[in-house]
Amino acid sequence: RGGPRPAAMRLFVRDLAGRTLAVDAAPDGDVAGVKEQIRAECGVPVGEQRLLYGGRTLDSTELLGACGICDEATVFLSLELQGGGKKRKKKTYTKPKKIKHKRKKVKLAVLKFYKV
Structure with a gap:
């Protein structure tokens, strides 16, 4: 029929504390399934998880095989950060800079104050 089913892969997920968590996943499974397993094990909500592999962020809809993830690969877990606000603009000054008094x-x- 469909041919032999691919064997389950074992992935290692390294979290922020440096702990490694073993997760089983199918090569044709998606990243969202892995995130769901991490939520069950660590209690980190799926919406706050950010998985990194090979220097790039994995999208929840991507398939594990399409990401280039193979058996016993290490995926890094970081948290989605709040913010991303715009950079503040540099202040523009209307008046020219005040020239400081230079002492000679x-x-x-002291002798200039006395007359003899």
Whole structure:
């Protein structure tokens, strides 16, 4: 019929604390299934999970085989960060900069105050 089913892969998920979690997944399964297993094991909500493999973020709809993930691969788990706000613009000054007073060093300046 459909041919032999691919054997389940074992993936290792490294979390922020440095712990490694073993997860079983099918090569034709999607990333969302792996995230669901991580939620069951660690309690991290699926919406906050961000899985990284090979230096790129894995989308929940991607298939594991299409991402290039093979058996016993290590996937890194990080959390979705709040923010991403725009960079603040540099302040534009309307008036020119005030020139600071420069002091001249005059030797024995105290003598100028006295007349003999």
